[in-house]
Amino acid sequence: MAEYSAFALLKNALSGNRDWRPAWRKPDPKPTYDVIIVGGGGHGLSTAYYLAKEHGITNVAVLEKGYLGSGNVGRNTVTVRSNYLLPQNIRFYEHSMKMWEELSHDLNYNVMFSQRGVLALGHSPGQIDEFARRGNAMRHLGVDAELMDVAAIKKLMPGIDETASARFPIVGGLMQRRAGTARHDAVAWGYARAADRRGVDILENCEVNGFIKDGDRVVGVTTSRGEIRAKKIAVAVAGSTGHVMRMAGVDRLPIESHVLQAFVTESIKPFLDTVVTFGMGHFYMNQSDKGGLVYGGDIDGYNSYAQRGNLPIVEDVMSEMLALFPSLAPVRVLRSWGGIMDMSMDGSPIITTGPLPGMYLNCGWCYGGFKATPASGFCFAHTIARDQPHEFNAPFSLDRFHSGAVIDDKGQGATPRLH
Amino acid sequence: MLITCPYCGPRDVSEYTYQGDGNRTRPEPASTDQEAWNAYVYDRVNIAGAHHEIWQHSGGCRAHLAVVRSTTTHKIASVGFVREAGHRKHERHARPGAKA
Numbered sequence A: 001m002a003e004y005s006a007f008a009l010l011k012n013a014l015s016g017n018r019d020w021r022p023a024w025r026k027p028d029p030k031p032t033y034d035v036i037i038v039g040g041g042g043h044g045l046s047t048a049y050y051l052a053k054e055h056g057i058t059n060v061a062v063l064e065k066g067y068l069g070s071g072n073v074g075r076n077t078v079t080v081r082s083n084y085l086l087p088q089n090i091r092f093y094e095h096s097m098k099m100w101e102e103l104s105h106d107l108n109y110n111v112m113f114s115q116r117g118v119l120a121l122g123h124s125p126g127q128i129d130e131f132a133r134r135g136n137a138m139r140h141l142g143v144d145a146e147l148m149d150v151a152a153i154k155k156l157m158p159g160i161d162e163t164a165s166a167r168f169p170i171v172g173g174l175m176q177r178r179a180g181t182a183r184h185d186a187v188a189w190g191y192a193r194a195a196d197r198r199g200v201d202i203l204e205n206c207e208v209n210g211f212i213k214d215g216d217r218v219v220g221v222t223t224s225r226g227e228i229r230a231k232k233i234a235v236a237v238a239g240s241t242g243h244v245m246r247m248a249g250v251d252r253l254p255i256e257s258h259v260l261q262a263f264v265t266e267s268i269k270p271f272l273d274t275v276v277t278f279g280m281g282h283f284y285m286n287q288s289d290k291g292g293l294v295y296g297g298d299i300d301g302y303n304s305y306a307q308r309g310n311l312p313i314v315e316d317v318m319s320e321m322l323a324l325f326p327s328l329a330p331v332r333v334l335r336s337w338g339g340i341m342d343m344s345m346d347g348s349p350i351i352t353t354g355p356l357p358g359m360y361l362n363c364g365w366c367y368g369g370f371k372a373t374p375a376s377g378f379c380f381a382h383t384i385a386r387d388q389p390h391e392f393n394a395p396f397s398l399d400r401f402h403s404g405a406v407i408d409d410k411g412q413g414a415t416p417r418l419h
Numbered sequence B: 001m002l003i004t005c006p007y008c009g010p011r012d013v014s015e016y017t018y019q020g021d022g023n024r025t026r027p028e029p030a031s032t033d034q035e036a037w038n039a040y041v042y043d044r045v046n047i048a049g050a051h052h053e054i055w056q057h058s059g060g061c062r063a064h065l066a067v068v069r070s071t072t073t074h075k076i077a078s079v080g081f082v083r084e085a086g087h088r089k090h091e092r093h094a095r096p097g098a099k100a
């Protein structure tokens, strides 16, 4: 029977809630494992879960330098969508979307996946033509997409300035109704519990500070909790990729670390029941279940490992918000924070064997890795277990930068701050 | 963040345009060395610590500057002119419309 159920709730209520098990154990590290995953974010945890569930590999440790959820999995603005242009991206992210639709049941953990829709706004006829092209590319591969006119947009979000005198008048939008949001902490906790129950050791406060090598081959790691060895070592550390891979002797990768800031306002009455993105700059917003508006914009634009941002982008994001929703001017901002993202050179992720023997690498998620959490773990587990990619991550190789098969959805070239 | 331009003095970061990793070397235009071009276009040092990078004072004197900045604290250790630091002028090839 499911650990969390109406019956369990009743039973535990009657016994004073004393018999719940902790969501995951706090084991001591074993000297060796079949697989070590460096990084206890969403992707590391989902990889561990699918290694156990899909491939029967349960002698696995997830090593997290802080506490679970302290990285980007707990810092993002929770948008989940699959509205890409290029077929490699559409297939991968739509696979993820289908997994999201089943995730709460699969994990027996409510990740509060809410298909409230994601609407991209367009501000010129040319942009609407581009949306039509993108929508057709999506529908061609079985993904839902719908063009909306200004009247329909105004009906959906009455707070928006749809007038011709707006700073950037709205011409239309592209809606994906199956897209939406999920509760980010719950995703980390749900995967952690489900992996733990299948035997995975989750080792918090366990920072990897070096790699043990036998020739070229990676055979273990040194950590703040001692030396741990494994047959296979997988790295999924998001914004820390450059720093961690340097410890393994890989000193150049097609990756730059950048800070992305996010903001949340005080709670207000229901104002926005979809996710909206702005087409004349970079701005996106949703309203949380508690009522706060959660939003963000561009990255600060220069390499950073500091989990805080600088002021010019704060001003930039606020001005974009007010260009769209002038009525939000009096609403107070409660807090802001930053997360470090691994920006790749074509804006697409890397899920691959290597680059050293015994090693596996998952990185390059840029702005958008939260939505990828299920498919990323699923594909990375496959790659680790079988030593070859799944069909969905085969295009996302490290080698694509050499072969020229880059996946540049925005057509920006090798300038990470533009992706 | 303030960057002290050698011409203009300390100015706010919003006056500058980031041109990226200064550790790269642009191959000669006639070179057909694929590895060298690949490394120049795609590979980055991305260090957590003192990072050599190029900034342009696009809202001021427009000079290209070689900056050493800590990516963990944003502290700036040095600022000089790119040409004096011996960097190649790959910044000419930055895409138009790059945001500050």
Ligand SMILES: Cc1cc2nc3c(=O)[nH]c(=O)nc-3n(C[C@H](O)[C@H](O)[C@H](O)COP(=O)(O)OP(=O)(O)OC[C@H]3O[C@@H](n4cnc5c(N)ncnc54)[C@H](O)[C@@H]3O)c2cc1C
Pocket (backbone or CB within 6 Å): A038, A039, A040, A041, A042, A043, A044, A063, A064, A065, A066, A069, A070, A071, A072, A073, A074, A075, A076, A077, A078, A079, A080, A206, A207, A208, A209, A236, A237, A238, A239, A240, A244, A260, A261, A262, A296, A337, A338, A339, A340, A341, A365, A366, A367, A368, A369, A370, A371, A372
């Ligand atoms: C502000 C912001 C908003 C975002 N909004 C969205 C969004 O709306 N939609 C979307 O799809 N994506 C979004 N993203 C991107 C998304 O959050 C990330 O791409 C994704 O979460 C990265 O994967 P992860 O969860 O595994 O990373 P993380 O949670 O960062 O996991 C990596 C883990 O590795 C650990 N680690 C690092 N170094 C070491 C070491 N040496 N030893 C041990 N452990 C180590 C870290 O502590 C961290 O917990 C956003 C990101 C930010 C910062």
Ligand SMILES: [Zn+2]
Pocket (backbone or CB within 6 Å): B005, B006, B007, B008, B009, B057, B060, B061, B062, B063
């Ligand atoms: Zn100057």
